[in-house]
Amino acid sequence: MRYEGRIFRPPGEWKSYLLQCTIGCSNNSCTFCGMYKDKQFRVRPLKDILEDIDMAKARYGNSVKRVFLCDGDAIIMRQEELLAILEKLYASFPALEKVTTYAGPRSTLAKTPEQLRQLRQAGLARAYLGMETGWDELLAKVKKGVNAQQMLEAGIKLREAGFDLWVMVILGLAGKGEASRTHALESAKMVNEMKPRHLSALTYMPDEGSEMCDDVNAGRFQMLSPFEIMEETRVLLENITVGPIHFTCDHASNYLSLKGTIPEETPKFLSMIDGALSGSVRLRKEEWRGL
Ligand code: SF4
Structure with missing residues (x-):
């Protein structure tokens, strides 16, 4: 119930009680991300976290059904601490159905398959992996x-441990031309190998305080136009051959809202994209977009 700095959560966690387990992100170097630039990474003392759970129990009682562990990478915590948190959460909230977290790829790789299975069995149900x-x-x-091989290994490790794996990609991250196509093709290839249950495609927007935002402002990075984003999305979707994957592209940053199942609804998505490219489907206006 006590929070330090700005708190971020995946859009789907809007109903969750947010429990701050770490301050900031252990990586904190991604050039496109400004989320935790004002925070010095550290793990909160276990005692404080457990006290917070008591405060939430007193305030929300039986109404808590979901808990999201924040900030950027709670899975980095020591195994026994994470297990103590999960045990206390399920003991404190009788209606609790699931606990979820962001899973940094390096922190995930640092856990053994057995440790990940143990966390899963203790009720850490979903992991969000920023691919x-x-x-x-x-x-x-x-x-x-991490490199691509390590990212892939982290995702597979989470899936094989039984996590409900939710992967995020960022459209427009590579910039224009051939780079855009390669980004889409390589991302589709990794999704095919990783086989997550959920995939979200967000669209790059400059985040104040990040290195890439400075590059955009200085003209060193060329942002994709909305139509180029549509083309990149098309290449991504056309090349994902596994499924079923719950696909969302309905974040405030996206120009065109797409939501459904891959591959079943891929033809529908492609036809909507073609509509957007031909001008018959309207795109979200720039001023209505947000991070
Ligand atoms: S994108 Fe994720 S891993 Fe990278 S700095 Fe931001 S929170 Fe950390």
């Missing part, structure tokens, strides 16, 4: 902290 791109060169360029 951003499947393109090795771009992951290095945006300083994600």
Whole structure:
């Protein structure tokens, strides 16, 4: 119930009680991300976290059905601490159905398969993995902290441990031309190999305080036009061959709202994209977009 700094959560966690387990993000170097730039990463003392759960119990009682562990990478915490948090959450909230978290790829790789299974069995049900791109060169360029092989391994490890794996990619992250196509193709390839249950495609918007935002302002990075974003989305969707994947592209940053199942509804998505490219389907206005 006590929070430090700005708190972020995935859009789907709007009903969740947000429990701050770490301050900031252990990577904090991604060039496109300004979320935690004002925070020095650290793990909160377990005692404080457990006290927060008591405060939430007193205030929300039986109404808590979901809990999201924030900030950027709670899975980095020591195994016994995470298990103590999960145990206390399920003991405190009788109606609790699931606990979810962002899972940084490096922190995920640092856990053994057995540790991940143990967390899953203790009720950590869903992991959100910011894949951003499947393109090795771009992951290095945006300083994600892992290469494509490591990102893939982290995703597979989470899925094989039984997590409900939710992966995010960022449209427009590579810039224009051939880079855009390679980003889409390599991302589709990684999704095919990782086989997440959910995939969200967000659209890049400059985040104040981030390195890439400075590049945009200085003219060193060329943003994609809405139509180029449509073309990139098309290449991504056309090349995802596995499923069923719950696909969302309905974030405030997106120009065209798409939501449904891949591959079943892929033809519908492609036809909507074609409509947007031909001008018969309207795109979200720039001023209505947001992060
Ligand atoms: S994108 Fe994720 S991993 Fe990268 S700095 Fe932001 S919160 Fe950390």
